[in-house]
Amino acid sequence: MKVISEIREISNTLSRLKSSNNTIGLIPTMGALHKGHISLVEKSIAENDITVVSIFVNPTQFDKQEDLTNYPITIEKDLELLEKSGCDFVFTPKANEIYDNNISSQKFLFDGLEQQMEGKHRAGHFDGVGTIVKKFFLITMPNIAYFGEKDFQQLQIIKKLVELEKLDIKIIGCPIHREEDGLAMSSRNTRLTDQQRKDAPFIYKTLKEAQNKIAKHSFTEINSWVSEQFKKHKTLNLEYFEIAEEDTLKTAIKRENNKKYRAFIAVFADKIRLIDNISL
Structure with missing residues (x-):
């Protein structure tokens, strides 16, 4: 090399x-x-x-x-x-x-x-x-x-x-590489405190649950549910959660046939900003 x-x-x-x-x-x-x-x-x-x-x-x-x-x-x-x-x-x-x-x-x-x-x-x-x-x-x-x-x-x-x-x-x-507990691998993870690192997998857990809700809930309902989950969390602050079309990245209001969607999230652990996404 x-x-x-x-x-x-x-x-x-x-x-x-x-x-x-x-x-x-x-x-x-x-x-x-x-x-x-x-x-x-x-x-x-x-x-x-x-x-x-x-x-x-x-x-x-x-x-x-x-x-x-x-x-x-x-x-x-x-x-x-x-x-x-x-x-x-x-x-x-x-x-x-x-x-x-x-x-x-x-x-x-x-x-x-x-x-x-x-x-x-x-x-x-x-x-x-x-x-x-x-x-x-x-x-x-x-x-x-x-x-x-x-x-x-x-x-x-x-x-x-x-x-x-x-x-x-x-x-x-x-594909995204993840730690065993689901946290997306990121250079920023090295800056997390022990408590923040313990809490951070909640981000992926929430994405997975949002993914599971797609079959029975509207995008608006899922957005509201995710917001409520983070309001209850003590150390992680939600900056945004959005469901968007994969091709245009435009915010999706309702599901349409023949379009691919992805959920995107950005969260702060104190001043450290973590992002993740998941295909829907």
Whole structure:
């Protein structure tokens, strides 16, 4: 495994490999890696000749400076995990080079996908995501890029980004990896106190119960039920729960035939924000 921090070196290296008919798989990450990330790496290794993981804590996608400051940095552990996984290259750029000494976001319109859920609560977040993912795509030019479904809205937006920018890259969404108690694996979980970690599986438990209610209850009834469950909870505060169409991410009012729906949730454990979703 080779670790490269300079744009020119990673770009030239991958360009040479690709010219020899090697296929390249890319997994963009912000580090603090866990088994969910490694599952993406393993899928890429199975499907490509070369696997590249980027590690970069992107400043432009944080709407709160506090979250950026507190984001866990575990680079040595990350590199050890990637070495064991069989990863070929790790790209670890510096912010000033990636942003050419101008750390700001490009503005994007993703056909309204960016205005739903996370977009309502995190100003500028998806401009930051679109900006950095576009940069990484142009630098590495992968054949396939892999993203976890925990950030399902982000996954849909990146698919739209590839379409709008006319990039010849296949985007693969991979299933959410969960702890044994159901909590979706996340880098933010490392910041939870013991009590918060004990309480956090309530999020997935609520999603599963909402999923079970679909057969006999309306979306409005399920929304109200979820809200009531969190009003009773002592340590977890509901930011939003929404049932949305998978393709458009628009809030769904009632069930229609031939449409896929997904429930999305964002919850605060004190200042730590956790998100999850489940197919309905």
